[in-house]
Amino acid sequence: MSPAPLPRLATHPVADPAAVVRGPGFRLTVLTDGLLRLEHAADDAVEDRPSTLALHRRQPVPDFRVEDTGTHLVLTTSRLRLTYDRGPFTPSGLMVEVLGGVSSYHSVWRYGEPPEDLGGTARTLDGADGAVPLEPGVVSRRGYAVLDDSATPLLGDDGSLEPRVPGDRQDLYVFAYGLDHVEAVRALYALSGPQPVLPRWALGNWWSRYHRYDAEEYAALLDRFASEGVPFSVAVLDMDWHLTDVDPRYGSGWTGYTWDRALFPDPPAFLADLHRRGLRVTLNVHPADGIRAYEDAYAAVCAALGRDPADGEPVAFDVTDPAFLAAYLEHAHHPREEEGVDFWWLDWQSGPYSRRAGVDPLWVLNHLHFLDSGRDDRRPLTFSRYAGPGSHRYPVGFSGDTVVSWASLAFQPEFTARAANIGYGWWSHDIGGHMFGAKDDELATRWVQLGVVSPVLRLHSSANPFMTKEPWAFGRAEQEVQTRWLRLRHRLVPWLHAMNHRAAREGVPLVTPLYHGWPHERAAYRHPAQARFGDGLLVAPVVTPLDPVSRTAAVDVWLPPGTWVDLVSGQVYDGGREAVLHRHLPAAPVLAPLGTVLPLDAAAVPADDPVPPSHVEVVVVPGADGLGELVEDDGSGDGLDETLTARTPLTWDQATGTLRIGAARTGTSTDATSTATTTDATSTVADPPTATTAPPWLPARRAWTVTLLVDPGRVPEVRVAGTAVPLDEVRPPAVTPGRAAAEHRPADVLLAGPLALPWVGGAGPGQGDDLPPAGAARVTRTAHLVRVTVAEVPVGQEVEVVVGPQARPAADDVRARLVAVLDAARSDYEEKAHALQVATSGAPLHVRLGHLAALDLPAALRGALEDVLLAAG
16 A cells, blocks of 8 residues: 655746746846846756745746846846856856945855855754854845755655755855845745744643643643633643653653553543643654654554564654655554644754755654644644744744753844744744753743743743742742733734734744844844834843842843833833833833734733634724734634635724724635745625624624723723714722822832733723623723723624824823832932932933932942933933
8 A cells, every 4th residue: 555645835946937047057047136046057957846945936027137248147137236157156257246235345245155144043942051153044234145055955746855966066045135134034935935824822822841740730730820810822741741661672762652641541531621721732752763662653654664563673763755754644643633632842853864865854844744734624833943944834943942041041032033034933932941050030030021022932841840930930029920921922812813914924024133124224233132023013021130229120222213112111212212221020121113003812811722802902002093903714724715814904093093993804705825835815805794794713792992002181982883882981099190109009100001911810991801881881091091991892893982183102100100110129218219309300301310320329220210211202
């Protein structure tokens, strides 16, 4: 019996002949106006098969011209000029100039010169204690970057990898996009295929620990998480799910596919319980030792390969053998999936070598498992290390076993953002670090905050009884902060899922470096740990310890031009400058520009399974027109079918001060094809659904809370389906400005932004279960916000909330914030009182700053006060 065929990608590897310039021994292909393929082969055997990098060489032909000077060919597009002497590639015979005045004289690439790009990512952070070298990316300050595809394997028609024709040959891709970094990455996606749409549930919190759990202990752990209000959407079981204590004649127990029934006596029941709770499940596997005689799958694998299981010889792991790979998937993995396993953690740690030169087992595992996981119309997903350019097609990335240290934490924001330079948008780190180090509650908390603004948040730790990441394993203050931020991650899922679709369809990773948005600003390159998060937010993770006196940590940032509002602290900043922000432990900067429209799950304690919520909160930062969108699909297939995707537009009109929540609509037709081919899609829009015709994956009716960062004195108007809705006003207890922080709750001032949930156990206005009756709207106010809630709105009806023209974020209560900073400081009482008197005097700002500088204040405390005073004019 022939083996089952391997899953295959759809490819378009042969370029349009009109894009090709051909000559003896060479071929030049103009893939886009900024991307060239350059091939040389003395035997004239150029390559048309798809490679692990290049799947789609057939692209729309851009405008270009070719001039033959007699000695050279000169090929020119709107972005570049290539000069080539028609011979073997040499530095003197082949060069590409980047047009557009990117630099005075550096923007010329000659063959053989290593390009100075801005870096991509790395295979792993295993053992990292700080920065590691990065592999190439496709963006550069010099305007060009090069990917050498000469030695990568090729994809055969049967789905297996094939070797290249031996001999001296070059196959290069030159990206010459100048400083248009976003388009350079999009060109990579056009060539290699886009990022896929992740399952919505992958955007929540993942729980992982290298620990010998049994079914009873795991259920008790999830019960505790539920009682503490800490949501998780993915359960990650490390290697102890399978037999690990094996007879030495078989080797070690590192590889395994058979449940350890002493720990999990009824695997289907265990997995069903996790699903009932709203979690998906992934199992760890180290495949290197193959299938051995004690495995449940051994006899079936032997039968598939025509071997006699009686001899007891192991079936070697061989990624170059299609028959083995088919049996490996069908008999070692599919039975576990039938029991309830949702996807696999491919923990390959055995190097890039196989039985065929150039074939990396890691790449094969990523490729096959991802495609195989999408069978039966499921949303594909895998979890593994980076295997080189093109790996963005196979999310999620597992970055490996880092050391628990501040140096590791400090590097991860930069590592995550720079991965976008090679299109790799879905890294998952071991939040809190994996091994070594020492217990540090503050470090663990800052790492959780980083995880919330990372592509995928996964807590993990090594097999050590003292190393674990449950929030209650830390001090009370740190536990509360971690719990708040883990809840925030699930509240962000509606917006994250919209960004997930944006990444797949528009070619923009979730997390990108600042210089993708501001490529001509030098300061954008000086802050590699700061990043763009989604379509407008800026994040600046805190990666240094608190100062012992000020109890704040300093964060160096660049604030682009404009006004920025920290959605956690509530602080408003003038941009167009570099600054040092200071944050207490509960806060980390999440900055939004004017015009931000951010949809959230309105629950103060979101559920484990982040399904489309029945109560949505929309945060609006007024001051400029803004657009947002809820994008909610049915979870099947590749996510690109518009008929199975509902879109709810969210529009802020600054001139009238109106937020319009549109009707949810699905597309009526689409020619979007698989994520393996292209993201191009056309669709028409159906009539909005009614309460009775809502797509089955959406709630028929929703509650909406609109949170506006405006002066609380504004009186809103609310309309549902064009009809005015009466207001039910709820006023919080009065608090004296300037004294709240010191005398009552400092967190109320330091955490005044809409993303700052109430302290653990509380439910803030518009965020609890106390909803107004149908046909009414409830209004609540704080010093910085107005919240309006309406309930029981059919998803096919529009909602309008109007607060009037000239709406802008409310002015900050500077005195209250100064009091809060000084109250938290561990310094002399008289010193603090004097500093407050100076900082709040009626003197001009420069006089007050000079006076503070003359005081004998600790530097960090003075810096925290200056952060408040200099935030906005």
